Each structure stands twice: as structure tokens, then as C-alpha cells.
Amino acid sequence: MIMLLSPEQPIRDESAIVMALFKRGLSLFHIRKYRFTDTEMMAYVNNIDHFYRKQLVLHSHFHLANELGIERLHIREEDRKQHKQEAFMTGFTLSTSVHAISTFNTLDAIWDYAFLSPVFPSISKKGYGITDTVLDDLCLRCNSDVRLVGLGGINELNYTEVFTAGADAIALLGAVWNSPKPIQVFDKINNNNFSPN
Template identity: 45%
Template sequence: MIIISNPIAVANEIKTVHALFENGLELFHIRKPEFSEEEMKAFVAAIGLEFRNRLVLHSYHHLAKEFGINRIHFSSTNRPDNFSKPNGFTVSTSTHSIEEFNALSEDFGYAFLSPVFKSISKENYEPKTNWATEIKKRINFQTKLIGLGGIQDTNLHQALQLGFDEVALLGSIWNSENPIQNFKLCQQIVLSY
């Protein structure tokens, strides 16, 4: 399971990130679009060294080597057209249709496809397609398909049944009064699937 950072600062965020890792979080995507490079450096530096191999940078990709991070992410709007993956790196991207996902090169280890359900964290962001029929059009099996958008404990099983390989969480964690408990609940659902 993947968790994406809240775009804006959250109280006790680093402490929560550490607790998520200690409870089995596989990957943490750092998506802070408003951060300056210095703020990004400070944020990454605050995360324990033992967790750096599970961090994914959405911006300031050049900082990856400096911090011993070997995972980078491109949004659908900043994804290069002619891209070749740097050696030793895992690269992911965001997509918003099965056609866009199918067109990805094998350089992308996984890709988010969103929104699966009505977003918890973004207002008026909801699916305009029927994923049950769209996912059947999948022809790209080199890239893992990660469901994102509105996924929480009440519909996580449904997202996996639709055909997503894995899921990513954002609003169900950061808009929760107890993010760790919510993560554990979602984790149990994934493990039991």
C-alpha cells in the first residue's frame, strides 16, 4: 500500500510518517507542490535514514541522490515524452485514463490511475468513467496499476475487485482523526484480499 503526503503541512506530520513506516507502510510519496527546495530538503532530512529507501520524490528529483532516494514520480503534466529511466531508480507516474496508462513505456514501474471514487481531499474531483468496464481495456501489464482517489476502508476491497494491482491513500489518512488506526484498518483489508 502507498500513502501520498498531504499537499500542505500537517501537525505532527513527520511523527505520523514514522509511525506509518513502523506499522508496515511500503512507500511514502512526498508530494508538496508549494514547497521550496529548502523546505523539501528539511522535510526529507527529518525522515529517519532507515526509511529513505521507501520515499518517492514528486519534485526536486535532483535531490534524490543527495538523500539516498532511488524513487521518483512524474505527474501526468510533467512526465517527459521521451523518457528513459535512470539506472537503479524506480519511476512512477500519474494517469487519468486507461488509454493514458496503456500508452506508458516499461520504464514506469507503476502508475496511479485516478480518481477511482469521489475524492476525499479534493473538492469536485470524482470519476467520469465506469472503472469496471474501463479496466477490462488494460493492455499494459508491465506497469503496476495503482488505484487512487477516494479510497478508504469502506471501498478498498471494491477497488481491488475492479482490477487495480494495489491502492494509494491520501485523504483517508490525512483527513482522519486517527491516521495510524485508519492505515492499519486499510492494511488489514489489503492483506485479507
């Protein structure tokens, strides 16, 4: 399973690229547009074909989810610690983020999956993960109730290592959006994806 996170800054033809990737097998698209107004978020989502609505995940603007027909919400780590997910435990599929395998192992089954990062040094956030990555910690996983999604620095050259280490899925960000040929990068990973999911 391959997921994609939106870029924080606008990319030319962003919606068209997302739809092209859905057609090529993208599983889920995480919308991280924290600075959008409600109107901007509505327009952004409506620029993606309604056929893919159930594959969209909101990181913010949760009050628009029902109106937009979005059933998946991502609760950031700091919000999870404040138990903000409790307002959305009915009617939504929830995911979250963690930065240590020990934290992942304590998550309960209300979470469909969790991002564990950084697996490798980040592509989009320069300097992040240079000295502290979590790839080698995946072998310490003991939580089978929540799917583990590797995030951070994953590209067409190293993604197989993440599956081999025990991740259920991967999430892409910089490898796609920082590339002049984002669709080709996705195709290379997707066409060779040996994950059983």
C-alpha cells in the same frame, strides 16, 4: 501494497505519522511538496528516519534525490508528455500518473507503476471525480508491464473494490490525512488487505 501521498498542506506531527505508518507496513510514501524550497525539502526528508529512505518517492526537487539518497521519482502526467523522464532513466525507479485506462495501456516498461485516478470521487479535492471515475474501466486493462495503482477517494469502506476490480495496489491520501485518527484508518485497511502483492 498500500502507498500514501503526502498532504499538500502541512499536518501536525506529519513526519511522526509517516514513520508510524512505515512501522505498520506502509510500502511507499510519495512526497508532494511542490512549493517547498530546497532547504524545506531537505529538512522534511531528514525528519523521516533514514531507515525508510528507499521507500520515499519524490514528486519534485529531483536535483536533491542523489544527495538525499532517494531512488524513486514520480513523473507527473504533464511532464511525462514532455518526455522529462528521459533525464532520469538511469539510476532511478520511475512512476507516473494517468487518468484513463487507455493511457495506462500505452505505458512502456520503464514505469514501475502508475497511479490511475480518480477511482472514486476524491476525498481531498472536493468535487473531483463526482461525475467521472475509472473504477469500472479497470477491467479494460491490457498492460501487464506496469503495475496499476488505484488512487482517488479510497478509504476503509471501499478499498476492497479497487483490488477486486484488478488494481495491483492502492494509494491513500484524504482518507488518512483528513481523518482525526490517521493511524487507525491505515491500520484498518492494512490489517484487512487481501491483495496478493
